[in-house]
Amino acid sequence: MNKRHFLKTTAALAAAAAFGSAHAQTAIKFQLDWRFEGPAALFLHPAAKGYFKAAGLDVTIDSGNGSGGTVTRVASGTYDMGFADMAALMEFHANNPDAPNKPVAVMMVYNNTPAAVLALKKSGITKPADLNGKKLGAPVFDAGRKAFPIFQKANNISNVTWTSMDPPLRETMLVRGDIDAITGFGFTSLLNLEARGVPAADVVMMPYADNGVKLYGNAIIASPKLIKENPAAIKAFLSAFAKGAKEAMASPTTGIESVKARDGIINVGLETRRLQLAIDAVVASPDARKEGFGQVVPGRLALMASQVSDAYGTKARVDPKAVWDGSMLPTAAELNVLPPAKK
DSSP states (O other), X not given: OOHHXXXXXXXXXXXXXXXXXXXXXXXXXXXXXXXXXXXXXXXXXXXXXTHHHHTTEEEEEEOOSOHHHHHHHHHHTSOSEEEEEHHHHHHHHHHOTTOSOOOEEEEXXXXXXXXXXXXXXXXXXXXGGGGTTOEEEOOTTOHHHHTHHHHHHHTTOOOOEEEOOOGGGHHHHHHHTSSSEEEEEHHHHHXXXXXXXXXXXGEEEEEGGGTTOOOOOEEEEEOHHHHHHOHHXXXXXXXXXXXXXXHHHHOHHHHHHHHHHHOTTSOHHXXXXXXXXXXXXXXXXXXXXXXXXXXXXXXXXXXXXXXXXXXXXXXXXXXXXXXXXXXXXXXXXXXXXXXXXXX
16 A cells, blocks of 8 residues: 555545544534523533533534423423523423423522512612512513512512513513512613613612522423433533533633624623623522532422422422432532632
8 A cells, every 4th residue: 555545545534533423423402591691601601612512412502582481392302401490390390290201400500599579779678578568570481470479478578469571671660660679580680770771779689599588590401301311411511511611600701702602792791790690699609609519409409399389389299309310410520610709
């Protein structure tokens, strides 16, 4: 064999190997809970850096329009994995006890629910008790509104009335004075109010987590089919995600570059702040530091299952053991991703 023929053969074999390895990658369709905003950097950064690909995965990440929709689409098989509120996952399980494909949470990301009640200081509302007799507003599917009975019970609130609206009108109606307070994800509604001309100093925010409500927030969920057929792919996904999320939390400005690449019209400064608010409030919260990133505490999960069953009025009681599977979590070293605590 002459040298030229040898080189051509070697190149052909290398190309064939590369072709084979590319086709050996496991395809995973992943849906977020919401639009490409700041917190999406936790997922878009590892994708942009090639960490999923390096783990043998061909991951497609799409935006979402609410946790309930994400849970339903993973249950239907349209998506393999997703990012959704744990309460929405519990609600689906309990309201669809005979569903053949109930998604399961495999990694906790928001150790605390981002849900909060927000009001304007000029309203005179400064604490949960001040909500007695007030008019609250939120979309009917809002996580904070659905879980409000838990917040209400923890803070002895009575006689509130609700006004429903589409998400884009929530903060606008509060600014106009049509309602006294709103529920929403704190890091979303606070910045939305600022975008409508309200300084943060003029906003009263009452996070559920700081007012007696220790619900878990958003988790990575997976279809039972993928869990059964390819748990190694889920573990690889979670390891790659943890690596990228660590970098995005260490440098939010870098993480937002990946969000900007997916949605060129985002306000970079605003979304960088939103990501930092989410990190501080729900990802690297004191509870997350105590329990460990990615983990859940069985007793706390069981309490949440009971609270969601009552507040959401589900058809069946939520079984906490059915909604969580931590067997595919990465090693403790890989889960050491939280940035240093702020002093």
